[in-house]
Amino acid sequence: MASRPKSPGPNSARSDKEESFWDKIGTLGRKKRIKEVQEVQAEGRYAIDSPGNPNNPEIPPEDYALRDNEQRAIIQPQSLADPLVKELQQVLIDWINDELANQRIIVKNIEEDLYDGQVLHKLWENLTGRKLDVLEVTQSEEGQREKLSIVLNAVNHVLGFHHKIPKWSVESVHSKNMVAILHLLVALVRHFRAPIRLPENVFVTIVIAQKNGQILSAQKYQEQITSQYDDVGMRCERDAFDTLFDCAPEKLAVVKKSLVTFVNKHLNKLNIEVANLSTDFKDGVYLCLLMGLLGGFFVPLYDFHLTPRDADQMVHNVAFSFELMQDVGLPQPKARPEDIVNMDLKSTLRVLYNLFTKYRNLS
Amino acid sequence: MEDIFHWCREGNAIQVRLWLDDTEHDMNQGDDHGFSPLHWCAKEGHTKLVEMLLQRGARVNATNMGDDIPLHLAAAHGHLDIVLMLLRHRSDVNTTNEHGNSPLHYACFWGYQAIAEELVNHGALVSVANKDGDTPLDKAKALLAKRVHDLAVESGQELKKISFKDQSWLGLKTRSRDATLSRYKGINIRDLELHTKIAISPSGETWRGRWQKNDIIAKILNIRDCNARVSRDFNEEFPKLRIFSHPNILPVIGACNNAPQNLVVISQYMPRGSLHELLHSAAGVIVDTAQAVRFALDIARGMSFLHSLERIIPEYLLNTYHVMIDDDLTARINMGDAKFSFQEYGRLYQPAWMSPEALQRKRSDRNWEACDMWSFAICIWELATREVPFADLSPMECGMRIATEGLRVQIPPGTSPYLTKLINICMNEDPGKRPTFDMIIPILDKMKR
DSSP: OOOOOOOOOGGGOOOOOHHHHHHHHSOHHHHHHHHHHHHHHHHHHHHHHSOOOSSOSSOOHHHHOOOTTOEEEEEOHHHHTSHHHHHHHHHHHHHHHHHTGGGTOOOOOHHHHHTTSHHHHHHHHHHHOOOOOSOSOOOSHHHHHHHHHHHHHHHHHHHTOSSSOOSOOHHHHHTTOHHHHHHHHHHHHHHTTOSSOOOSSOEEEEEEEEEETTEEEEEEEEEEOOOOOSOOSOOOOOOHHHHHHHHOHHHHHHHHHHHHHHHHHHHGGGTOOOOOHHHHTTTSHHHHHHHHHHHTSBOOTTSSOSSOOSHHHHHHHHHHHHHHHHHTTOOOOSSOHHHHHTTOHHHHHHHHHHHHHHHTTOO | OOSHHHHHHHTOHHHHHHHHHSTTOOTTEEOTTOOOHHHHHHHHTOHHHHHHHHHTTOOTTEEOTTOOOHHHHHHHTTOHHHHHHHHHTTOOTTOOOTTSOOHHHHHHHTTOHHHHHHHHHTTOOSSBOOTTSOOHHHHSOHHHHHHHHHHHHHTTOOOSOBOOOOOGGGOOOEEOEEGGGGTOSBOOGGGOEEEEEEEEETTEEEEEEEETTEEEEEEEEOOSOOOHHHHHHHHHHGGGGOOOSOTTEEOEEEEEEETTTEEEEEEEOOTTOBHHHHHHSOOSOOOOHHHHHHHHHHHHHHHHHHHHHTOOSSBOOOSGGGEEEOTTSOEEEEGGGOBOTTSSTTOBSOGGGSOHHHHHSOGGGSOHHHHHHHHHHHHHHHHHHOOOTTTTSOHHHHHHHHHHHOOOOOOOTTSOHHHHHHHHHHTOSSGGGSOOHHHHHHHHHHHHO
């Protein structure tokens, strides 16, 4: 089973219960002193934990003031409440938390936790498996900017921005610009083929304020964060399926049809009919049943989830079916379990085609 | 020397019992001259020990190097009660040893009149000649000879001399087992002479071979990744399959652990093969109701013993593939077919024999003894009908339909009403209402008579 470490969910983060314990055990006089100690401790902890916050809560009014012909872009607050945007943020947060689970880093908010470059630094190291020579912790704003600039440089280099200008910059990330951070994360997800499925065609509404003389004009426009992707699967060596997708879409239909015929020939024995290759296999149930039918064994119903409730159970099913494939002597599938669950057609086809080549003559 | 043969000779009941209680001890092994514990106890006249050994299933007709069976020794040393006990356990009264002597020869020669009379009453021939051409009557003194002669005439024996025929080359005798068989558990793969590949199954390759002058079966397990953890689990689990102490269990003799290359499980070679082969291929053995009941009783005894050990790992799944038939038509639970914890994860190849709850729930979440009882019911069904259960369905289809659609075996009309009833009791839909093997054994015992 692919045992990617998972980050603990939000429920597992518990608040400290120590205080109540000490409250009970101390006498009244000691209690008071204990309280004092605790207050000092809390203050100290706050001093350590509180970030070197560059944005003071009280923003001086001159920051709002625009000079003549100056522009400023702001996300329309309503568009952040859009369910798709919320989903995108959640998917990204979960992904970062899964990636950084063994670093014991938990991200809760995209804007607040990423601007200082600390998490981005770890994320980059984790994704590339390389080390970046920067300070681990920085407190001052200047240090943060410097670190962020090194990290973003490395990120841009990996993502291949040599001539084009990325949609993010040290300035925009550090000023907690949501649009810039989202663009950056989506680009990372796409480049490293993270095993997640991003909501497609997510837009946010941007308001641009401009000052013309005495008049303040506002313009709205839609900024696209994600588009449609047909290749969320694992990056691997180019094979016939890549060629098929790129060069011969008309042949793709033929391949799909013969695979559907093949799987249905066997699944029909259990009164199951597959119609859509990319969606019907996502929960892994049919893959498990198909392995039993092809391999000549019964798959005990306690080893997989016959009616999976969430993505974790689906990933378990698909991973389990991958194990069965290797047990009967098939090569390791060129896909990650998550790719099947994320309904990546190419990965699903690769897996089914593997079965087809070995068992096509089985009646 | 302090060993089981010594204790049997001196009649040390406590030590013998302790030794028998260890499952790794084989009561049918012989010493250097092929004397089994039963031989020694019969010779020395330890009636209680003979009774204990017979109860636990010691082989009554095992021979030593001189081709004596325990009955020869008991008759020669004048132990009447032991002679009677051995006869009750179907000791073959006319077995001859390497000199051509039957037990009656010895009883007559030593002048044990009561024993000679009992032997003749149980069908001992008075006129069979040994290698020197002497019959038991020739060996007896005048008075005894007269008495034995009269008895034989009374029971209608032909008194014409039956001349000696050397039949030892037929290989019909069952020697007590080579004691070395149970002595070593870790075996070097280079000591095995594997000569014929018999089968390839999903669990591995099965080879015939020889080891220490014994015919053996070696199963080379099919493990995808034979890593250190698997190797450790194997070393921990296979000794639990070395159950030599019950006649209806076929032990794993030993194993080779050549991780990371391969793991090999070694057991005794059974030329008759599995019960499945015997029932469903032309094996030339007639399985009538009586034989079916004998097989069922053997299986029930073996399973009952297995359950008494309360071992969960490795998991033994009861079906006719996993029951071997010994040369004397004893059915034996084959421990070599038990599944190691790391073996065939997520794959069940014979779901037709399994109960619906066994297909749906983990072993820890169900009553596994009751599940074995269901499998036993399917075995009886198979013995009664001589058909393979759900032969037309693939394992996946058959398992799904048993688990979710209530597919069950049908008992054809004309099946023995006793067996029908037994099958229905054993495969009660409610696992809690199925009997245990201890409860089934007396029923089968009664049916056998």
